[in-house]
Amino acid sequence: xxxxxxxxxxxxxxxxxxxxxxxxxxxxxxxxxxxxxxxxxxxxxxxxxxxxxxxxxxxxxxxxxxxxxxxxxxxxxxxxxxxxxxxxxxxxxxxxxxxxxxxxxxxxxxxxxxxxxxxxxxxxxxxxxxxxxxxxxxxxxxxxxxxxxxxxxxxxxxxxxxxxxxxxxxxxxxxxxxxxxxxxxxxxxxxxxxxxxxxxxxxxxxxxxxxxxxxxxxxxxxxxxxxxxxxxxxxxxxxxxxxxxxxxxxxxxxxxxxxxxxxxxxxxxxxxxxxxxxxxxxxxxxxxxxxxxxxxxxxxxxxxxxxxxxxxxxxxxxxxxxxxxxxxxxxxxxxxxxxxxxxxxxxxxxxxxxxxxxxxxxxxxxxxxxxxxxxxxxxxxxxxxxxxxxxxxxxxxxxxxxxxxxxxxxxxxxxxxxxxxxxxxxxxxxxxxxxxxxxxxxxxxxxxxxxxxxxxxxxxxxxxxxxxxxxxxxxxxxxxxxxxxxxxxxxxxxxxxxxxxxxxxxxxxxxxxxxxxxxxxxxxxxxxxxxxxxxxxxxxxxxxxxxxxxxxxxxxxxxxxxxxxxxxxxxxxxxxxxxxxxxxxxxxxxxxxxxxxxxxxxxxxxxxxxxxxxxxxxxxxxxxxxxxxxxxxxxxxxxxxxxxxxxxxxxxxxxxxxxxxxxxxxxxxxxx
Amino acid sequence: xxxxxxxxxxxxxxxxxxxxxxxxxxxxxxxxxxxxxxxxxxxxxxxxxxxxxxxxxxxxxxxxxxxxxxxxxxxxxxxxxxxxxxxxxxxxxxxxxxxxxxxxxxxxxxxxxxxxxxxxxxxxxxxxxxxxxxxxxxxxxxxxxxxxxxxxxxxxxx
Numbered sequence: 141x142x143x144x145x146x147x148x149x150x151x152x153x154x155x156x157x158x159x160x161x162x163x164x165x166x167x168x169x170x171x172x173x174x175x176x177x178x179x180x181x182x183x184x185x186x187x188x189x190x191x192x193x194x195x196x197x198x199x200x201x202x203x204x205x206x207x208x209x210x211x212x213x214x215x216x217x218x219x220x221x222x223x224x225x226x227x228x229x230x231x232x233x234x235x236x237x238x239x240x241x242x243x244x245x246x247x248x249x250x251x252x253x254x255x256x257x258x259x260x261x262x263x264x265x266x267x268x269x270x271x272x273x274x275x276x277x278x279x280x281x282x283x284x285x286x287x288x289x290x291x292x293x294x295x296x297x298x299x300x301x302x303x304x305x306x307x308x309x310x311x312x313x314x315x316x317x318x319x320x321x322x323x324x325x326x327x328x329x330x331x332x333x334x335x336x337x338x339x340x341x342x343x344x345x346x347x348x349x350x351x352x353x354x355x356x357x358x359x360x361x362x363x364x365x366x367x368x369x370x371x372x373x374x375x376x377x378x379x380x381x382x383x384x385x386x387x388x389x390x391x392x393x394x395x396x397x398x399x400x401x402x403x404x405x406x407x408x409x410x411x412x413x414x415x416x417x418x419x420x421x422x423x424x425x426x427x428x429x430x431x432x433x434x435x436x437x438x439x440x441x442x443x444x445x446x447x448x449x450x451x452x453x454x455x456x457x458x459x460x461x462x463x464x465x466x467x468x469x470x471x472x473x474x475x476x477x478x479x480x481x482x483x484x485x486x487x488x489x490x491x492x493x494x495x496x497x498x499x500x501x502x503x504x505x506x507x508x509x510x511x512x513x514x515x516x517x518x519x520x521x522x523x524x525x526x527x528x529x530x531x532x533x534x535x536x537x538x539x540x541x542x543x544x545x546x547x548x549x550x551x552x553x554x555x556x557x558x559x560x561x562x563x564x565x566x567x568x569x570x571x572x573x574x575x576x577x578x579x580x581x582x583x584x585x586x587x588x589x590x591x592x593x594x595x596x597x598x599x600x601x602x603x604x605x606x607x608x609x610x611x612x613x614x615x616x617x618x619x620x621x622x623x624x625x626x627x628x629x630x631x632x633x634x635x636x637x638x639x640x641x642x643x644x645x646x647x648x649x650x651x652x653x654x655x656x657x658x659x660x661x662x663x664x665x666x667x668x669x670x671x672x673x674x675x676x677x678x679x680x681x682x683x684x685x686x687x688x689x690x691x692x693x694x695x696x697x698x699x700x701x702x703x704x705x706x707x708x709x710x711x712x713x714x715x716x717x718x719x720x721x722x723x724x725x726x727x728x729x730x731x732x733x734x735x736x737x738x739x740x741x742x743x744x745x746x747x748x749x750x751x752x753x754x755x756x757x758x759x760x761x762x763x764x765x766x767x768x769x770x771x772x773x774x775x776x777x778x779x780x781x782x783x784x785x786x787x788x789x790x791x792x793x794x795x796x797x798x799x800x801x802x803x804x805x806x807x808x809x810x811x812x
Numbered sequence: 813x814x815x816x817x818x819x820x821x822x823x824x825x826x827x828x829x830x831x832x833x834x835x836x837x838x839x840x841x842x843x844x845x846x847x848x849x850x851x852x853x854x855x856x857x858x859x860x861x862x863x864x865x866x867x868x869x870x871x872x873x874x875x876x877x878x879x880x881x882x883x884x885x886x887x888x889x890x891x892x893x894x895x896x897x898x899x900x901x902x903x904x905x906x907x908x909x910x911x912x913x914x915x916x917x918x919x920x921x922x923x924x925x926x927x928x929x930x931x932x933x934x935x936x937x938x939x940x941x942x943x944x945x946x947x948x949x950x951x952x953x954x955x956x957x958x959x960x961x962x963x964x965x966x967x968x969x970x
Contacts, residue, residue: 484819496827500834507838511848524851524946526869531848534841539834655905657886716909735906738881746886746906
């Protein structure tokens with residue numbers, strides 16, 4: 141009964157989504173206030189029914205209703221309840237439902253927090269979001285129904301993939317999807333600006349906080365995924381350039397370009413058409429990412445063959461969304477105008493260059509990810525191929541080096557123009573200090589390579605330019621002058637990039653990875669630590685039996701840690717799982733995992749013993765970036781909106797923005 | 813040219829040069845060793861169709877009773893087959909959880925002049941249902957060739 145209720149809710153939600161996608165947009169073109177006014181209540185209704193469908197599926201999972209095929213394929217009655225719930229997004233159908241659920245949530249949030257916007261704008265934005273939802277709901281109802289019954293019902297489910305039975309599963313996918321789906325808001329704002337022909341900077345101002353929220357979620361989602369892979373995959377890597385990872389990284393790159401471009405468009409009125417294009421790009425990559433990962437197109441082209449209708453729908457949907465928005469863009473963008481002018485050496489051009497570099501990086505990752513598909517289509521499946529990490533490293537690093545150099549100079553440069561001499565004067569100390577430290581520090585650490593020196597120099601470069609800029613702006617005539625939170629947020633996020641680079645550089649440069657064969661009582665020395673293997677015993681978990689190894693880590697005579705890596709055999713699945721054991725520290729991780737038993741009767745095992753210096757700084761840097769975003773969101777001008785709304789004041793759009801940010805001031809173009 | 817046009821043309825020039833640089837970077841990155849790994853079947857490797865000294869991958873089944881381990885170390889030897897031909901593979905390191913004789917595996921590495929494939933990475937399938945496309949492809953082609961060879965024999969016998 142409950143699954144049918146869920147299915148029925150999806151149908152009603154589809155009807156509401158169609159209403160939301162058609163009538164308000166039509167009303168906006170006709171100036172019909174009644175039709176425009178429909179947008180909000182219908183969006184609330186759609187949220188309620190998608191929510192009901194989501195709750196129904198969650199109920200089927202938690203109560204282990206294996207007559208639902210999707211539940212039977214992805215859950216098992218022995219699973220702990222939190223994994224039974226998280227198993228909802230353990231497969232294709234449920235992931236799409238989660239996506240739709242989050243889209244409805246974002247739509248509700250936009251409906252709720254847009255009281256200060258003009259009615260036609262709100263009608264168009266919610267309308268576009270409704271149309272996206274129509275696509276997803278139709279997809280589920282036609283070819284990807286999560287409520288499909290399976291009769292007769294099996295006695296037990298096939299179980300959630302053991303790899304996914306981890307706390308990461310509960311939090312990582314929703315976070316990532318919040319980011320993906322969040323870019324739909326910027327996309328909808330951009331499209332509604334194109335439809336309405338209001339291509340001044342106002343849409344940028346309104347969509348900016350939403351984009352930042354989405355970016356924060358995506359940043360944390362990717363960091364969580366990377367951390368999860370690090371301890372779950374059992375080989376201590378944190379990024380593999382796997383198609384699935386790339387699928388989340390491409391929208392992040394485009395989204396990062398977008399939040400910077402939005403800032404310029406809002407403050408200076410420049411790059412208006414470029415920003416619209418980025419908003420379309422970021423969301424298109426999110427869509428592509430969702431479908432690429434979930435449809436299995438990338439791991440195997442045969443996913444299209446197993447369910448050709450699904451593949452066809454995805455292809456058509458992507459073509460419609462991307463194609464229509466690009467056509468709309470080509471039609472409307474020429475009317476946008478050039479916006480504020482700026483010199484070749486100015487903050488605008490630094491930001492624009494970085495936008496181009498980030499977009500180029502996204503494009504090269506896209507090429508590497510899709511290359512096997514393109515090649516196979518081109519040669520009619522003559523030979524399979526894969527694009528390896530060497531490709532991605534070789535294109536990504538050269539693009540990121542100039543990006544980071546410009547990252548340090550952007551905040552220091554003035555808007556509109558700055559002389560080359562002036563910028564050189566402002567960055568000479570950061571440049572000197574970072575190069576000196578970057579080149580000398582590796583000697584002190586015992587190993588010098590060009591890559592370590594380069595990485596350290598770039599990290600120190602960001603740190604020193606952040607400090608120099610903070611000082612330059614805040615200390616005037618011996619007095620401390622406070623800055624806006626959005627400024628602090630930016631600097632914190634940039635500092636996070638530096639911490640991230642430090643982590644990557646140091647772990648790549650100084651890690652020790654030893655794969656060794658260990659008999660009980662054997663010891664191995666790694667990076668000044670002695671690891672003693674005490675053998676393996678059997679332990680019982682909630683739904684698995686594990687071979688649990690014990691390794692004692694000694695430094696000199698002192699015991700530093702006892703590590704218990706496991707090899708788990710799940711009751712319901714023939715697939716064993718490696719569970720690494722990690723002793724984390726601020727400056728290093730000690731990482732051990734069990735390989736395979738040698739099986740010669742001596743109790744010997746293949747053991748991975750890794751020393752990973754500064755590895756946690758990688759995720760620490762991501763967290764700082766996300767915190768920077770949150771700090772920027774708490775800026776005064778956004779809080780003013782809320783306070784005004786609470787006071788019941790209907791404020792005309794734009795009044796809440798400090799006068800200095802008004803694009804009107806920058807439209808005077810300067811003759812160079 | 814007005815100053816604005818001049819600036820725009822300088823900027824366009826920079827963008828064109830940058831795009832050229834990126835394109836060069838991409839081509840170079842794809843062509844380096846390990847950039848693109850083509851998949852070959854054990855039969856193709858046996859027929860010397862695979863490149864020597866350049867990395868590629870082979871998909872196939874691990875031949876039964878072929879897994880041997882060196883004494884004292886982590887070096888393993890096994891054969892990878894598409895049911896027609898087998899290729900000897902050597903690898904040093906822990907094997908993945910789902911690596912088993914008779915099951916599918918994909919190996920990345922280079923073919924040395926001794927005819928042994930030196931694997932730098934061994935991949936086993938992710939779960940019970942999933943079979944790596946490289947493995948599927950190898951088996952399918954071997955079957956097709958067997959069938960073709962069988963028809964050839966029968967027709968020549970006539």
